[in-house]
Amino acid sequence: MPEPTVTDDVAVAIADGVERWANDRVQPLALDHAHKMDPALIEEMAEMGLFGLVLPEAYGGSGLGLAAAATVIERLARRDRSVATTLGLHLGLGTRGLVRWGTPEQHERLIPRLASGKALAAFATTEPDAGSDLTALRTTIEAHPEGISVRGTKIYVTNGGLATIFTISGRSPGLGGARKGQSLMLLEKGDKGLEVGAEEGKLGLRASSTTTLNLDDMVVGADRILGAPGTGADMLRHILAWGRTVMAAGCVGTAVAAYTATRRHTAERVQFGKSLDKLAVVREQLADMAALIYAARALVDQTTADEENLEVPSLSAKVFASECSGEVCDLAIQLHGGAGYIEETGIPLMLRDTRITRIFEGANDVLRIHRGLFAVVAEAPPAADGSASAASVAARKVRAEAFRATQNAKDRLGIRLAGDHPTLHQLGARAILADAAEAAARRADREGNETSAALALRWAEMAASRIAAIDAREPAKLQSERCMEWSP
Ligand SMILES: Cc1cc2nc3c(=O)[nH]c(=O)nc-3n(C[C@H](O)[C@H](O)[C@H](O)COP(=O)(O)OP(=O)(O)OC[C@H]3O[C@@H](n4cnc5c(N)ncnc54)[C@H](O)[C@@H]3O)c2cc1C
Structure with a gap:
């Protein structure tokens, strides 16, 4: 297991500067009320070179890796999630495909603008009828006598109203000799037929x-295809894994901000003759928040440490960190009491902002x-010869429970397991808890x-109790069909 590289001095120094800048310049509630990004903030981030952070040095970027992007996004998210999302999408989903699969000509044409922040990137795959099911794309990418025709509608495009360069996906039957398959295209604002829709009103x-993105009977040159035609689904898997990891780091940032505010509030607020953080139940809740954040950061760091093996770790990092931030923000509201419900404290905004992270990017x-x-x-x-620390021993027990449940399901269901989503869902839930327990134990040992x-x-102990709760809810016992017959 590669060691996390997140302590890399360069990335941490950049992130320190970014956090100072954000605390000084970014006003989260004002941005939330304005419902739009302040162009001055984009300009200042561009001047700091942030849009080129992970883009190749040969084209004006800094050439840093995923760990650096995650570190910077976590720090930015501690201050404001909209700003972190604008940059994070650019560094993640927006430019990842171009960096990895773009031709030298595409790099030369597009990356200098993206690295300088003169152009922002967006990534559009979701459609009205293709959200979680990306095999249902209706956008078509087809050969045309003058190049490639692109037709379709994309929705919920982050950075849609700011970007000039869009990576889009579509079905591409026949392209590159493949009978079926998907391809990716690089489109630009100003291309004939590309139309950006109005801004959506959102919870956070x-x-x-x-925005939406209408691709209305476009015809562009064949040089706009990204990577090999027909291999879009494979490229998407990598792009999404990279983007999910950056987003998970943002979730850790929000959780840190909510926890820090809660520590401050519970130290200052006196009830029953003492500060809230001297009350036994409150202390337990604060400790739970800290343990969740510790495990989420460990999982993100472990994921960024191995860029070539992101697919599975990024699933766990995204699910765990997004749920951690939701749970921590919710506890933050609870422990702020009535004040936690008042917008001026900034806590409700954190909860609203982070809610989408359990939905988007999968x-x-x-x-x-x-x-x-x-x-x-x-x-x-679990490995028999692992560390003897109490956390590692406890994490191995969690993994053993997850492993036992998986073996039982395989024995019980055999080949039918492949189509048994409720069981796979529970196995995945157990595996993610175990991944987080192991990552936290490794971090603590280090x-x-x-x-x-x-x-x-x-x-690890929280994970064990959550696994026990899953065990108690075996799908076979739940009478879902009968319950759904009821109309309240
Ligand atoms: C603010 C925002 C920004 C976004 N940015 C982008 C972007 O930049 N680019 C982009 O391409 N997309 C983007 N999206 C789209 C986002 O990725 C999708 O909304 C998400 O993938 C879910 O798709 P859907 O909304 O169609 O939900 P659906 O697929 O309709 O699913 C609805 C719900 O049903 C459940 N569900 C669905 N399928 C299953 C299943 N097999 N098993 C169990 N439960 C299931 C889940 O709870 C799911 O949340 C964005 C969305 C929002 C709101």
């Missing part, structure tokens, strides 16, 4: 641009099914201090 991330329940499938195919039992050991152990 209100200063992040989200709905968590769909990703749990994917993680469950990987568990069925390749889950290994850090080698008592606080880290306590956090990792606490999370």
